[in-house]
Amino acid sequence: MFTIAFKYILKRLLVTFFIVSPIIILMTWIVMSVKYISLIVSDDLSFGMFLKLVLCVSPGVCGIILPICFLISSIIAVYTLQNDKELVVFMASGANPNLLLSPILLLGICVTAIVLLINTVGAPSAYKTFENLKEKLQTRISTNFLSTQAFTTIGNSVIYVGSRNANALHNIFISYISERRNSNTIIARHGAVVAKDKHIYIKLLHGYRQELDKNNEAVATLSFDELTYDITDLVTQFYEKSSKVKFKTQTELMRDYKTSNDAQQKMNYLSEFHSRLTIPFVSIINALIVGLLLLSPQARGRGRNRAIVAFLCGTACYAGIMILINGNTKILYNYVTICALSVFLYISFLKYRN
Numbered sequence: 001m002f003t004i005a006f007k008y009i010l011k012r013l014l015v016t017f018f019i020v021s022p023i024i025i026l027m028t029w030i031v032m033s034v035k036y037i038s039l040i041v042s043d044d045l046s047f048g049m050f051l052k053l054v055l056c057v058s059p060g061v062c063g064i065i066l067p068i069c070f071l072i073s074s075i076i077a078v079y080t081l082q083n084d085k086e087l088v089v090f091m092a093s094g095a096n097p098n099l100l101l102s103p104i105l106l107l108g109i110c111v112t113a114i115v116l117l118i119n120t121v122g123a124p125s126a127y128k129t130f131e132n133l134k135e136k137l138q139t140r141i142s143t144n145f146l147s148t149q150a151f152t153t154i155g156n157s158v159i160y161v162g163s164r165n166a167n168a169l170h171n172i173f174i175s176y177i178s179e180r181r182n183s184n185t186i187i188a189r190h191g192a193v194v195a196k197d198k199h200i201y202i203k204l205l206h207g208y209r210q211e212l213d214k215n216n217e218a219v220a221t222l223s224f225d226e227l228t229y230d231i232t233d234l235v236t237q238f239y240e241k242s243s244k245v246k247f248k249t250q251t252e253l254m255r256d257y258k259t260s261n262d263a264q265q266k267m268n269y270l271s272e273f274h275s276r277l278t279i280p281f282v283s284i285i286n287a288l289i290v291g292l293l294l295l296s297p298q299a300r301g302r303g304r305n306r307a308i309v310a311f312l313c314g315t316a317c318y319a320g321i322m323i324l325i326n327g328n329t330k331i332l333y334n335y336v337t338i339c340a341l342s343v344f345l346y347i348s349f350l351k352y353r354n
Contacts, residue, residue, distance in 0.1 A: 003099065005090045009081065010103035016077040017107065021069040028065055029058060049133070056130035060123040060246065063115050063279070070111045071286040071314040074104055078294045079307045087295070101291040101349065108287030115280035120250050127247030157231075159202075167193045172204060174229060183212040186229065194228075202229040245272045275325045278334055282321055285338070286314045288345035292352070317341070 002010075033054050081087045090100060152159045162171025174186040188207025193200065204227045211221075245268055248256065257269040293310040325334055 005093075005099060006103050008086075009077075009090075009100060010106065012081065013074060013077045013103055013107050016080075017070060017073040017111075020073040020076065021066065024065060024069050024072070025058075025062060028061055029054065032057065032061065052133055053130065056126045056133065059118050059126040063118040063123055066111055066115050066118075067280070067282040067286060067318060068315065070108060070283050071290070071311065071318075074107070074287065074290045075294070075307050075310050075314075078104070078290055079304070082294065097291070097295045097349070100295050101287075104287045104290055104295075105284065108283040111283040112280045115283065116277070119276035119280060124247050124249050131247060159231075169193065169202070172202070172207070174202070174204075185210045185212070186227065188227070200231050202231055203227075204229060245269065248272070250276065270331060271325070274331045274334065278325055278338055279321070281338055281342070282318050285317055285321075285342055285345065288342060288349060289314050289317065292345055292349045295349075 033050075078087075087100065148161050148163050150160070152161075157174060157176040160173040161169050164170065169191040170189065172186070172188045172191045176184050186204060186207060186209050188204035190206060191202055191204040194203050195201075204224070206225060207223070207227065209222050209224060209227065245253070248269075250273060253269045253273040257266050257273070260266045260269065290310055293306045293313065321338065324337060
């Protein structure tokens with residue numbers, strides 16, 4: 001069924017793809033990791049938790065960079081075949097450009113299927129795990145960010161803790177600016193950091209609360225046996241929250257699209273749903289670009305220049321499609337554009353194959 005030329009080219013493509021892809025993914029993974037290194041240094045984050053956080057965002061990134069990995073590996077493989085004169089031998093033996101294009105298209109279809117699976121199943125599940133880990137991390141960090149014998153400034157609040165034992169706090173001083181722009185002071189002998197229902201509180205025991213006016217004169221002083229001070233926003237504002245749309249499955253996106261009353265939110269759900277289905281097909285477009293620019297007869301003898309042009313055209317098409325999908329609200333137009341571009345590239349290839 002498959003000719004020797006088909007099997008040989010496919011083998012070269014696969015070898016190059018499995019060499020290039022891990023290198024690019026690893027480089028991207030290292031760049032991504034820099035974002036979370038500060039958590040290890042400042043918040044005593046364990047290396048295991050660090051790896052879990054980075055690995056959970058990796059599927060979403062792989063879904064974006066795999067088409068580029070395929071483009072680069074295909075260009076390298078075909079350019080090597082050209083440089084070694086192997087394509088000339090295949091053509092001289094009677095193989096036509098269509099036969100040479102088919103292994104590239106086959107690998108492009110396989111990459112498309114992999115990216116489609118990642119975008120619709122793997123990435124949403126990983127993002128959900130990421131959010132759960134981050135919530136646990138924020139809760140744990142909230143018990144560590146209050147240093148003893150030091151004033152900790154967060155937003156409009158200044159918190160001082162005399163001493164502590166795990167979550168238990170002693171000799172606590174809190175000064176903050178209220179919504180009315182009045183200064184408030186809370187002093188308590190004992191307290192504790194409590195996490196409940198995705199909120200983080202400082203539970204204060206046996207203390208005083210004093211409110212000052214704009215002239216720093218006491219307006220009221222109240223004693224209390226127990227007072228709860230919510231620090232959730234103060235803690236979570238330092239940790240970027242990933243888009244909630246990203247960790248919804250395809251079924252959840254369509255369900256929320258049908259039930260949401262917010263027009264903008266409905267469009268976000270619909271765009272995310274269809275973008276996961278359309279972006280993977282960039283790999284097929286890249287395969288056609290490689291075929292058109294590197295396999296057609298007029299490309300022989302100009303492999304290096306054509307390889308550079310193919311890379312630039314592939315990345316430009318990818319960027320253009322990403323912009324189109326993210327910026328255009330007419331979903332059908334996106335599908336038509338991608339199909340039309342694929343047909344145009346294939347017709348151009350057929351025109352110049354001989």
